[in-house]
Amino acid sequence: MRGASRASYTELRDRLGEVAVGPATSEQIGDQLFAVVRLLDSEHGLRRALSDPGKPAAEKAAVASALLHGKVTGRTEALVVAAVEARWATSGDMVDAIEQLAIEALVLTAQAEDGLDDLEDGLFRFGRVVAAQPELRAALASTSVPADPKDHLLSTLLRGKVTPVTLRLITQMVTHPRGRALSVALDMCASIAARRRQQLIAVVRSAVELTAAQQRRLAGSD
Numbered sequence: 001m002r003g004a005s006r007a008s009y010t011e012l013r014d015r016l017g018e019v020a021v022g023p024a025t026s027e028q029i030g031d032q033l034f035a036v037v038r039l040l041d042s043e044h045g046l047r048r049a050l051s052d053p054g055k056p057a058a059e060k061a062a063v064a065s066a067l068l069h070g071k072v073t074g075r076t077e078a079l080v081v082a083a084v085e086a087r088w089a090t091s092g093d094m095v096d097a098i099e100q101l102a103i104e105a106l107v108l109t110a111q112a113e114d115g116l117d118d119l120e121d122g123l124f125r126f127g128r129v130v131a132a133q134p135e136l137r138a139a140l141a142s143t144s145v146p147a148d149p150k151d152h153l154l155s156t157l158l159r160g161k162v163t164p165v166t167l168r169l170i171t172q173m174v175t176h177p178r179g180r181a182l183s184v185a186l187d188m189c190a191s192i193a194a195r196r197r198q199q200l201i202a203v204v205r206s207a208v209e210l211t212a213a214q215q216r217r218l219a220g221s222d
Helices: 003-019 023-042 044-051 057-068 074-085 091-112 116-132 134-141 147-158 164-175 182-201 212-219
Strands: none
Touching: 003 023, 003 074, 003 091, 023 044, 023 074, 023 091, 023 164, 044 057, 044 091, 057 074, 074 091, 091 116, 091 164, 091 182, 116 134, 116 164, 116 182, 134 147, 134 182, 147 164, 164 182
């Protein structure tokens, strides 16, 4: 995403950080946002209507609220409404942003459970397993195999070997690939998790207030 789409996504991510309080809440938001993505991917007319730059933001927000109210939590509804009110370069960018926001929400769940390293490791190891086993890769990528059998296969293979959040993300990427290779989808999830971990590492606390010069050096401007 570039330009207006990137700026809109950044605002959404900030909103998510404000409302995703605690692992249970962030997990629920993530699951519900993934459900919204599946809906918008299957209803092309709805997706175009909600991302149409020619329609007033208030009109699109009203449609989204009417569609989701009572079916998802108020937090999730507010995030989706904010997404349809925002500016996007393409309708695809809007849905991509909601999906990435869903991933961010589950990454926040892992963070709250001190499991970011486990999440990254689990995604990496599963990617290696799939790359080394063509038959497994073909079964997971097959469009003729329904989502439920794939879900069951992943549960059998991974339950107890990766964290629940990792299994949730892998299952989502496998059962709703959105036209991507599994390796690409897993890399996207891992990148979002890595970015979150780097943000945590970059937080610097000081017992005394830093001078202006120290702040500039810390920011890399000196």
